[in-house]
Amino acid sequence: MTRALVIGGAGFIGVAACKELMRRGVETIAAGRKERPYGTFTSYVAFDRDDEAELASAIARTEPDVILDLACYQPPQVEAMARAFRGTRYIFVSTGVYPSLHGRPAKEEDFVPFDGEPPADLDYREGKRWCETVLTRHPDLPWTVIRPPAVFGPADHTLRIAAYIERVADGGPLLVPAETYEKQAGVSWVKDIGFACALACDLRKDTTHKAYNVAFEGVSLRDLIEGIAHALDKPVSLHPIPFAELPDGASPYGPDPARSAGYIIDRARRELGFEPSALEDALAETLAWYRVARPSHPGYANRAKELELAGSA
Ligand SMILES: NC(=O)c1ccc[n+]([C@@H]2O[C@H](COP(=O)([O-])OP(=O)(O)OC[C@H]3O[C@@H](n4cnc5c(N)ncnc54)[C@H](OP(=O)(O)O)[C@@H]3O)[C@@H](O)[C@H]2O)c1
Numbered sequence: 001m002t003r004a005l006v007i008g009g010a011g012f013i014g015v016a017a018c019k020e021l022m023r024r025g026v027e028t029i030a031a032g033r034k035e036r037p038y039g040t041f042t043s044y045v046a047f048d049r050d051d052e053a054e055l056a057s058a059i060a061r062t063e064p065d066v067i068l069d070l071a072c073y074q075p076p077q078v079e080a081m082a083r084a085f086r087g088t089r090y091i092f093v094s095t096g097v098y099p100s101l102h103g104r105p106a107k108e109e110d111f112v113p114f115d116g117e118p119p120a121d122l123d124y125r126e127g128k129r130w131c132e133t134v135l136t137r138h139p140d141l142p143w144t145v146i147r148p149p150a151v152f153g154p155a156d157h158t159l160r161i162a163a164y165i166e167r168v169a170d171g172g173p174l175l176v177p178a179e180t181y182e183k184q185a186g187v188s189w190v191k192d193i194g195f196a197c198a199l200a201c202d203l204r205k206d207t208t209h210k211a212y213n214v215a216f217e218g219v220s221l222r223d224l225i226e227g228i229a230h231a232l233d234k235p236v237s238l239h240p241i242p243f244a245e246l247p248d249g250a251s252p253y254g255p256d257p258a259r260s261a262g263y264i265i266d267r268a269r270r271e272l273g274f275e276p277s278a279l280e281d282a283l284a285e286t287l288a289w290y291r292v293a294r295p296s297h298p299g300y301a302n303r304a305k306e307l308e309l310a311g312s313a
Helices: 012-023 052-062 075-084 124-136 160-170 190-200 221-232 266-272 279-293 298-309
Strands: 003-007 027-032 044-046 066-069 089-093 143-147 150-152 174-177 187-189 210-213 238-241
Touching (some): 003 012, 003 052, 012 027, 044 052, 052 075, 075 124, 089 190, 124 143, 150 160, 150 190, 160 279, 174 221, 187 190, 187 279, 210 266
Parallel strands (some): 003 027, 027 044, 150 187
16 A cells, blocks of 8 residues: 655645545545644645655655655655655645746646756745756655646635635626637646646556646636626626736636646647646635635725726716
């Protein structure tokens, strides 16, 4: 039986990944800094992965075949992992690390590693790109990379999906970027990303030193918003304006025209057996959460200005 240590296993994506791993009969040990009550997971260890001695001791105690790492953001964390892990597979959960592709969907080969040494204080995307760069310098580490774009689902702590739901629910027009709202967007469902992570933990598949894009395919911002409207049984009106003129937080997914138009997921489909779910299923589950939790995205505070821009204030 494969044993997996899931660092960040109690987080947004981690819970989905642990559920799918346990469903597949993988011995699953979730990990995070906080102590968590007995019963949340069949097995859980608390440690801070930034303390290298704690990391090494947790790995020595749990002896995982696979580490699924959902809490790695900076190059020194990758270096520490390369020193500590001697198992069969290390899975790094990355993000959209691609350069400006100006509206072309990204394929895995579009990733360009950095040259030189990583600077300190990297922002989120640069940090992830540097982490992947450092992985390419460790042929001794049996790494695999999973690259989700923006992830939504119940308990989405980024609240980006809530930004769209609350605007559809209030019945006013939604400002969307004219250049991109009908193109494929970089979005995914948390359950699909958990599923992809679990697929990557299958040691019968050879994923060593490969990266995999995982996301919805062919879903645009328009599809997402109209899907929400359909599920809420509300009419919706979209008001396209240039991306550069969108008020802060009006459309947290962008999509930014300078970036990729979502992903090509052929490799994950072919090699991992990944298949994205129906958007309707993802929205139904997400809306069930929204109806109870009623979260609000901070950008909604600018709603009056948005309505003014759309000419309906
Ligand atoms: N959410 C998205 O839209 C999205 C999109 C693309 C990629 N990703 C990537 O997917 C991964 C998971 O994202 P998420 O949204 O699920 O994040 P999350 O909900 O914040 O979960 C991260 C988990 O990591 C644990 N953690 C953080 N620092 C740690 C440390 N030093 N030592 C041990 N555990 C630590 C936290 O638990 P404790 O607080 O108990 O430590 C937390 O539960 C991240 O790498 C993220 O970059 C996310």
